[in-house]
Amino acid sequence: MYGVKGKKFRRQYKKSLSGFKDWKQKSHAEDWIIYPENCSHRLSLDEVVLSEGELYTVLTSKTARGRKGSLVAIIKGTKSEEVADKLLKISRKTRQKVKEITLDMAGSMKLIAKQCFPNAMQVVDRFHVQKLAAEAVQELRIQYRWEAIDLENEIVKQSKDKKVKPEIQIFENGDTRKQLLARSRYLLYKSREKWTENQNERAEILFEHYPDIKKAYLLADGLRKIYNQSIPKSVAMLKLAHWFKDVEEAGFKSFSTIKNTIMNHYNNILNYFEARSTNAAAESFNAKIKNFRLQLRGVKDKAFFLFRLAKLFA
Template sequence: MYGINCKKFRRQYKKSLSEFKDWTQKSHAEDWIIYPENCSLRLSLDEVALSEGELYTVLTSKIARGRKGSLVAIIKGTKNEEVIDKILKINRNVRLKVKEITLDMAGSMKLIAKRCFPNAMQVVDRFHVQKLAIEAVQELRIQYRWEAIDLENEIIKQSKDKKVKPEIQIFENGDTRKQLLARSRYLLYKTREKWTESQCFRAEIVFREYPDLEKAYNLSDKLRKIYNQNITKSVAMLKLAHWFKNVEESGFKSFSTLRNTITHHYNDILNYFETRSTNAAAESFNAKIKNFRLQLRGVKDRAFFRIRLKSWGEC
């Protein structure tokens, strides 16, 4: 359009116009980069797939809220020894000033946070906990859906043998049993207040046909409401104790597993109710990285991608 050769312009930008030629971290940029000046009192630790499904550990500042000054470190891989070795390159006095770090429940992340930021309070991100509860509900829905598929296949098979039209049950909203369970997926992610009129009607049918699915949904919803309430740590402990009792009475194996997981990370999960900090800023920054990679139609020169990412996102 402008009479410029794309490959030539790309080459000139990389070698002359950008900072890449004189970038001090160019030699190791494919494996790790750090910006100690962006380290703040509150950090987020997460992982992201930068290219070809390769996982990178990303440390970001919460104060920057995904904008300028967010990126503290990107390190290839998730092995705690390698990540710790790179983060320890940040001045010790700077690391000791960090007061809070949000992360998921992975043991490697907790070890990294403990070794690199010993004075920081660890806060397990609420959305990782809620995600497990939602997955427990979806697991039950999928189990019932496979049973519905088997039932429908059996009805069709018998009808073919008898050479008659298959009599497949259709509910009031026009869904078959298989469709009912498949189309209930998204409404089970949301609170009742956010259901549309058709979703309310579908939920009424699916809960009537599968009472256990309603019990599982209610357990997930109660956990979400505990997080949504502006309560103190001590009140949260009491509400979680009641929730544990409800889980025990339900007899759902997946929720019992979730209860045990929460118990193992109990203190770090409860720390959320002191500061109400989440990994939202880190997730926003990770989405920003993925969006930039999508605009580039993939990444060939990984080292150059790092500095372009810094320039584009004003990290």
């Protein structure tokens, strides 16, 4: 419209209009950027991929609710020593004011939080715990699906040898065994109350023919229900103890692993029931970064990308 080429405008924006040239953190931006003034009493710690699978540790403030002022720090890598070294640049007085920090179950994140924010209560995000249970159910479904594929292939092969039409079992909802297990993926992620009529019918058939999947689904759903209830920490401890007993009786190796994982992070997981805090703010912020990266069709200049992120969220 004004006779300015797009490439020229982008170049002028980067070099002159944006203020990137005079950015105080430009020299070390590719390794770390920190905004201590955004540090609040409640923080979220997580990791995000910026480009080519390279991980960055992101510290955000929950007070800003994903808007301007939410970005506290972005640091290259996830090694606890390197990340902590950069976060310790924030004054001790500011760091001691942090009362709560939500994070996942990674050991490095726990060490970072402990070293940099000693007064903060660590809260393991509920969705990371629930995700483990959901994946255990899916693992069982996939195992049975491979068996169903092998069975169908064998039936087809024998039918070809005998030169007859293959007799493949079709259930009352129109699914074959292979299709039943493939199409049950999404309903196993959801609670019964959110199933559609078709999903209810499919689940009934699935659970009738695969009682192990039903048992695993009920265990995962039981863990979800514990989290969904507004209960104090003491009651949550009791309910988790009952859930552990159900896991032992079920005899699934994957759920026993989940139980042991919960035991290893027991106190931090139970801290969720103090104020029902989650890492949703950090996950939402990470989604915004990914969306921003997608709009730009990748990250060519990391320093300039982080500068633009800082302009929007710091």
